Amino acid sequence: MLTISQLAAYAGVTVRAVRHYHRIGLLPEPGRDRSGYRTYDAAAVVRLIRIRALADAGVPLARVQELLAAGPEEFADGVQEIDKALRAEIRRLQDTRSRLARLAAGEHLALPQSVVDYLDRLRGLGVEERYIEMERDAWIMIAAQVPHSIDSVIAKKREELDDPDMVKLYSLLSGALDWPADDPRVVEVADIMERLMVRAVEAGEVGADDGIDDQFVDLLDSTMVESSPHAARLVAILEERGWRGWTRIERVPADRLNTDLPPS
Amino acid sequence: MLTISQLAAYAGVTVRAVRHYHRIGLLPEPGRDRSGYRTYDAAAVVRLIRIRALADAGVPLARVQELLAAGPEEFADGVQEIDKALRAEIRRLQDTRSRLARLAAGEHLALPQSVVDYLDRLRGLGVEERYIEMERDAWIMIAAQVPHSIDSVIAKKREELDDPDMVKLYSLLSGALDWPADDPRVVEVADIMERLMVRAVEAGEVGADDGIDDQFVDLLDSTMVESSPHAARLVAILEERGWRGWTRIERVPADRLNTDLPPS
DNA sequence: CTTGACCTTGACGCTGGGTCAACCCTCCAT
DNA sequence: ATGGAGGGTTGACCCAGCGTCAAGGTCAAG
Numbered sequence: 001m002l003t004i005s006q007l008a009a010y011a012g013v014t015v016r017a018v019r020h021y022h023r024i025g026l027l028p029e030p031g032r033d034r035s036g037y038r039t040y041d042a043a044a045v046v047r048l049i050r051i052r053a054l055a056d057a058g059v060p061l062a063r064v065q066e067l068l069a070a071g072p073e074e075f076a077d078g079v080q081e082i083d084k085a086l087r088a089e090i091r092r093l094q095d096t097r098s099r100l101a102r103l104a105a106g107e108h109l110a111l112p113q114s115v116v117d118y119l120d121r122l123r124g125l126g127v128e129e130r131y132i133e134m135e136r137d138a139w140i141m142i143a144a145q146v147p148h149s150i151d152s153v154i155a156k157k158r159e160e161l162d163d164p165d166m167v168k169l170y171s172l173l174s175g176a177l178d179w180p181a182d183d184p185r186v187v188e189v190a191d192i193m194e195r196l197m198v199r200a201v202e203a204g205e206v207g208a209d210d211g212i213d214d215q216f217v218d219l220l221d222s223t224m225v226e227s228s229p230h231a232a233r234l235v236a237i238l239e240e241r242g243w244r245g246w247t248r249i250e251r252v253p254a255d256r257l258n259t260d261l262p263p264s
Numbered sequence: 265m266l267t268i269s270q271l272a273a274y275a276g277v278t279v280r281a282v283r284h285y286h287r288i289g290l291l292p293e294p295g296r297d298r299s300g301y302r303t304y305d306a307a308a309v310v311r312l313i314r315i316r317a318l319a320d321a322g323v324p325l326a327r328v329q330e331l332l333a334a335g336p337e338e339f340a341d342g343v344q345e346i347d348k349a350l351r352a353e354i355r356r357l358q359d360t361r362s363r364l365a366r367l368a369a370g371e372h373l374a375l376p377q378s379v380v381d382y383l384d385r386l387r388g389l390g391v392e393e394r395y396i397e398m399e400r401d402a403w404i405m406i407a408a409q410v411p412h413s414i415d416s417v418i419a420k421k422r423e424e425l426d427d428p429d430m431v432k433l434y435s436l437l438s439g440a441l442d443w444p445a446d447d448p449r450v451v452e453v454a455d456i457m458e459r460l461m462v463r464a465v466e467a468g469e470v471g472a473d474d475g476i477d478d479q480f481v482d483l484l485d486s487t488m489v490e491s492s493p494h495a496a497r498l499v500a501i502l503e504e505r506g507w508r509g510w511t512r513i514e515r516v517p518a519d520r521l522n523t524d525l526p527p528s
Numbered sequence: 529c530t531t532g533a534c535c536t537t538g539a540c541g542c543t544g545g546g547t548c549a550a551c552c553c554t555c556c557a558t
Numbered sequence: 559a560t561g562g563a564g565g566g567t568t569g570a571c572c573c574a575g576c577g578t579c580a581a582g583g584t585c586a587a588g
Contacts (some may be wrong), residue, residue, distance in 0.1 A: 003534075004535075019537095055575090060574075100347050137306065141306060215270075222306075223306035279566090283568095299553050300553085532586095535582100543574100548572100549570085554566095
């Protein structure tokens with residue numbers, strides 16, 4: 001006959017776990033010797049080993065109890081299910097692992113490779129690290145928001161970088177973080193942006209549905225505006241010229257300028 | 265600005281989880297509007313998404329906090345560690361999966377293939393299912409006890425089945441479960457066993473260290489004795505003839521018969 | 529007889545939140 | 559103005575699966 005610690009040792013569990021199984025009725029309480037110690041036989045070892053085999057597979061103890069009480073066919077069905085869950089869990093962990101790999105490889109966290117490549121390209125253009133971090137944070141949000149279309153969105157962005165005006169724009173914006181409050185180059189930025197926007201409108205690239213909802217666009221815009229004092233000024237200048245927004249810029253018809261803003 | 269539920273939706277978590285992160289200091293408490301609602305900005309979304317990326321990898325929230333507060337090199341080291349843990353966990357789950365596969369394939373739980381094969385062979389010899397279950401339970405314990413040498417132990421057992429006497433023995437033992445209390449065939453069983461043992465001793469196969477400790481052997485023996493009334497009688501007969509034990513049978517020198525048993 | 533290793537029950541702690549409860553705010557339709 | 563829906567707020571208790579004391583009773587050895 002065995003004591004509780006011997007039983008536990010045979011099955012590779014702790015004494016505390018065995019007592020826990022008794023309390024929840026998973027392992028029947030055995031007899032006691034004259035001093036109150038529990039005395040176990042080999043059947044208890046076998047039952048305990050079975051319990052652990054299932055519990056190690058992640059099966060909740062309540063379900064373990066059901067399964068061990070069930071007939072062979074129900075048991076087999078249950079094991080099938082458990083195996084499916086295990087497969088799913090393994091795949092989930094593998095996905096997580098590749099996410100972490102990308103994370104460690106460079107960009108901090110949760111970004112698809114396409115975005116990482118895009119940010120690397122900005123770096124290659126000489127854009128400052130501080131600015132890239134802002135971009136990165138915006139892309140983290142976009143990737144979380146529209147995970148399915150992030151690749152096509154970023155592909156369009158990459159194409160835009162083929163335009164020398166766009167490259168110029170980024171190099172100016174990057175440096176703008178250190179400009180004095182009323183630097184005249186903000187106007188230069190606005191000029192470049194307007195040229196780009198006009199071309200985009202002509203190419204029919206404005207107004208296409210990007211799958212990002214309006215409120216989310218507002219959120220990105222307000223983050224941008226808060227990031228630098230120049231940003232607000234820039235948006236104001238563009239608005240005077242009939243453009244609205246930032247993340248998604250739209251042409252505002254001249255007759256509606258400043259007329260459809262809410263009173264607040 | 266975002267409300268808590270909007271923040272939660274962007275990051276794909278529940279409102280309750282966000283509040284939990286506030287309480288444990290993982291996500292800083294944001295400002296409130298005049299009615300006491302929390303108001304979040306995009307930075308909170310980014311931080312929350314990062315938290316989830318790590319938490320999904322199974323990192324405890326306390327560690328997530330450390331990592332997000334740490335510098336880049338410490339962060340990278342931490343991610344390395346996490347990845348190692350993930351790899352280990354994936355392998356553990358795969359092992360569990362193959363254990364479950366064997367389980368579903370036939371024998372109930374936690375037995376290596378070699379033992380399953382052995383039990384199948386017993387079945388093929390016409391041994392009753394009830395008896396096989398007893399054998400199986402014993403092997404479950406042995407496999408738990410000496411997992412490294414189980415294959416060699418079982419290989420020896422399989423070889424023994426090539427002996428027609430051993431086959432005869434099993435077929436008798438299997439049927440013995442239904443014998444009346446004082447069936448004379450028990451003596452026949454004892455005869456066969458003695459023949460087998462004598463041959464084993466001559467072949468030098470007795471006394472070899474099997475790596476199983478004495479106490480464990482006692483446990484297996486007592487289980488066997490309790491399994492049937494004939495078992496005790498069988499052991500008694502063999503003991504009269506100078507053999508002791510069951511799981512591991514030894515020759516007892518004639519002059520020491522009944523002299524070294526404890527008085528109890 | 530002491531010592532140290534076990535045994536007993538009972539109670540609280542831990543993670544990562546879920547799930548009420550009880551109440552306040554805001555907005556919209558009536 | 560009023561009521562109801564659908565947000566938000568704090569607080570408190572609940573879950574698994576044990577770990578970890580606490581406060582004792584027992585056992586075997588020296």
